[in-house]
């Protein structure tokens with residue numbers, strides 16, 4: 001059974017059709033990296049998987065459960081999916097430990113001792129064992145994003161969605177977050193990752209999907225899609241991403 005199975009997914013906001021028929025599946029243990037220009041629908045795709053956006057048409061199954069079925073218990077499905085955003089979305093008025101325990105206690109009904117133990121384990125896993133008592137504002141962006149990942153892991157997700165987790169970071173902080181993500185890959189976590197980090201995608205992705213204009217333009221092994229893309233649109237995109245400073249004025 002696929003971890004995620006998407007058929008004929010469409011999503012419109014008013015007159016704007018953002019997803020125009022997406023078919024995609026992610027197998028257990030796979031790391032699928034989604035790349036594509038700004039506005040191509042990548043975040044919307046991710047948000048449809050846990051129904052943060054309601055699809056206009058199509059079906060989505062998560063471990064066999066159809067989330068697009070109106071009778072689906074979406075809260076139960078969401079509990080099995082971790083999501084990490086570009087903006088870390090930590091609670092600023094809570095300590096790191098409290099950020100990691102609040103959903104464990106309220107949603108999973110864990111007692112304080114167990115929640116604290118799980119939080120400590122996951123902070124250690126992301127290299128922040130000494131930051132449990134700190135507030136988010138006292139941490140660097142890279143540390144905050146590692147806390148956000150540890151918070152997700154504390155819910156024991158079967159599957160994790162990452163939406164450009166390093167895009168808001170200063171360049172020197174990107175590596176520490178990618179290192180944590182690599183360790184999740186090594187542990188066999190199923191991951192759907194929207195990213196502009198091409199070398200990361202090349203190294204860890206089972207498959208790369210290139211989206212543009214609300215459709216999947218091409219997908220395949222990273223060496224193919226990133227190394228020798230079949231489609232002109234993919235080539236143009238990669239050229240722009242890999243040589244961002246070489247835009248000619250004719251393109252503006």
Ligand SMILES: Nc1ncnc2c1ncn2[C@@H]1O[C@H](COP(=O)(O)OP(=O)(O)O)[C@@H](O)[C@H]1O
Pocket residue numbers: 013016018036037038039040041042043044045
């Ligand atoms: N809630 C919304 N309401 C209206 N338009 C939206 C909404 N969310 C996204 N969009 C539009 O949908 C398009 C795709 O957005 P998004 O999925 O965020 O793309 P990407 O993540 O690839 O940059 C954009 O044109 C964006 O402005």
Ligand SMILES: [Mg+2]
Pocket residue numbers: 042043044163164
């Ligand atoms: Mg986005």
